[in-house]
Amino acid sequence: MSKIHPIDVILHKRDGQELSRDEIQSFITGVVDGSITDARIASWLMAIFQRGLSRRELADLTSAMRYSGETFDSAPLGKFTVDKHSTGGVGDKTSLLIAPIVAAAGLADPMISGRSLGHTGGTLDKMETIPGYNTQLSLEEFGRVLAACGASMIGQTENLVPADRILYALRDHTGTVESPNLICASIMSKKLASGLNGLVLDVKTGSGAFMRRDEDARHLAELMVATGEASGTKTVALLTRMNEPLGRFAGNWVEVWECVDILRDRSHPLSADLIDLSITLAGWMLFLGGKAESADEGKLRAAALLHDGSAYAKWIEMVRLHGGDVSVFKNPAAHHRPAAQRVLKAEHAGTLTGMDCTEVGWAVQRLGAGREVPGGPVAAHAGIEMHVKLGDRIEAGQPMITLFSEEGALLDTPERMLRETLRITHEPYERQPMVRAVIAAADL
Template identity: 70%
Template sequence: MTPRTSQTIHPLDVILHKRDGLVLTEAEIRGFIAAVAERTPERQLVTDAQIASFLMAVFQRGLSLPELATLTEAMRFSGEVFDASVLAPGTFTIDKHSTGGVGDKTSLLIAPIVAAAGLAVPMISGRSLGHTGGTLDKLETIPGFDTQLSLARFAEVLRECGAALIGQTPTIVPADRVLYALRDHTGTVESPFLITASIMSKKLAESLNGLVLDVKTGSGAFMKRYEDSRFLAELMVSTGEAAGTKTVALLTTMDEPLGRFSGNWVEVWECVDVMRGIRHPMSRDMIELSNTLAGWMLFLGGKAESAEAGAALSDSLLRSGAAYATWLKIVELQGGDTSVFDNPASFHKPAASRVLHAQQDGYLSAMDCTEVGWAVQRLGAGRAKPGDPVSAHAGIEMHAKLGDKVTTGQPLITLFAEDESKLDEPERMLRATVQIGAEKPERQPLVREVIRATP
């Protein structure tokens, strides 16, 4: 159906038009989002009931690509945005975003790698929620590390070391805060259109020239069906390109925790080891994915002739120590104590631990990675709802990967917690989901597909 023209925007009209399957005009979308962002306790231009109705209408009817681009742009500019013009002329700004997984700590490697290559990485990250981890919670286990920088200080850190990692401020994309909170209460969380607008409005508020998206698929992903993950990736790439940002999405497998550790400090420890040249066999997939994602960033930013060449450059920056030097600068400039990296293993002081052993010979054949993520959350490393406290030292260490041959009594997983009483339920959850079989399972490739804009 074709859009209409209107002089005055009334929230109820917007709701009814989308409910009835009409294409919303730019004015309708911008007017509705402006009303959401400008709400105050004294002046309710649009009510919670109306916002909830709008979300459900979008959930049921979807959005066209132009509607989605307009919604994302309206949300992006609903508050303060980062002004990249404060950086040196010609600076290429680029970031990556993951749709969430278990043990997914690649941002901690990618930011210093890409910055060491001469690009700027203005990374605004989130916290753990549900079964997935959050970059901010990991960073805040570093004593003194400040994730709540002002945009002015954010720019200063970027100018000095090429990367800064902060959380969303109250003035960045305020419309998303309102919509995000109500999505959780209206059964509209899974809408790929609303997910895209939420993610992309926050990423584009960083004033990016390039963006690489890590869209998870598999048992530990938010969207478990491959076709759903692919559709979401296509929407996000289209939306980024419509905003003038070079955007690429990689569909990556999340059927087991990424790397060796899942938690908060333990994930920082794993990344620091890699940057210091210590490559544990269980970190192999995490290193591969980090180099692949960074490779695409370096390619988009003009530092490599191809994504493959970018991945090779990324690995050389890791091996040379250049990424680690940049990491130390980032931490210092954001107030963190770098002395904890001298011996990260000794800084890990959980009050209780327990080892889960293999109960038979065979191959590690399957697990529900979402259930593994919930076990990590129950240990204290994550949160069930926003605002819940998290433990710095809770988490798990994996001792085997899917497809590995194991023998009776071999350690499979070590659990860490701040209290002995927190170990029992996660142990039961892990024992129930981790399977050992007689046949070696067929594994999906780590990167299943790359989605780019159609020329």
């Protein structure tokens, strides 16, 4: 193959031409080896943002990024490997329930997770509130944990999809973060690099989602399903509602606490939506992995594994193999030690008919659950407890949200943000289904 100059690749895309596989591969190679300048990478990203990519270009870009560094070989596990990815929400802790359910069903879930991003929480931040839990395993260690118990939750290794780290940092500085094609390539390259046979995507829509409009979420879901299928990975996407925090808690340790209670079959009524979504997603994973004849049957089996203690046994095994102290699960409420807390009460009676869930997420982050600067610390015990759900009847003076922080001075601004965004009216409220649509290869 003759040398392809990066300027030619930039100009071809700028002018609306379809890039060849060789052009895309050459450019990504140059991104990783440092031979292409940040200015040229930024220009190429903007050209993609403005001109878009064909399905074939997107598949080639995802593949080039996927193989830009080391990848995980799941074949030695001898099991169908399947994972779930969420586009991000508030109180979205389904991964903590799904991974042990899937492992208990006899599949393997190699879950490479992320940290908090914007107003949304991060799985790694939650897991690291478990004393001793190590999220930074090598791929060899990752494989050993998966072979032993069928589930492992780690962070991205230094050499896994290095192209994505470089491109993502520049997207953040060039106004190209919102590109559906670049979002898809970023998500799918990391997921596919973990050697998946199957992938279930939870694409959020609503006031707490990055893609607020259903049509935008559907477009992204279709791109990701097509890209996954083109790579040989069975892929399905669910469009799910994110107009209020999922479950009872939003934060870091409090979300672990909620999931441990569910795994021990002693869940709170306000966790019902979290449980239903988790077993729905797990049901699709069991179906893709051949452990159920349909997604509905998979959901029933997932529920049984959750309630009979099988998933909890896998959770304990996984945490131990990661070096975590499982004694904290005996009484997770006692391990919750915020320095300050405050209860937000309703000022008048009515029905809770709405909120800006993104604003709720930012309030959680400002309590200390998120990062002030990239790479900064997060507070393990910051967060909120929801006492009400959309559609609930509210009485004056009724507790609506409890705020937790490790610094008392951090309570005022989040309380104001929450009070301003909660809408208590006398209007009727119609509850919406959690799953708005299912998108599979046959639908494309």
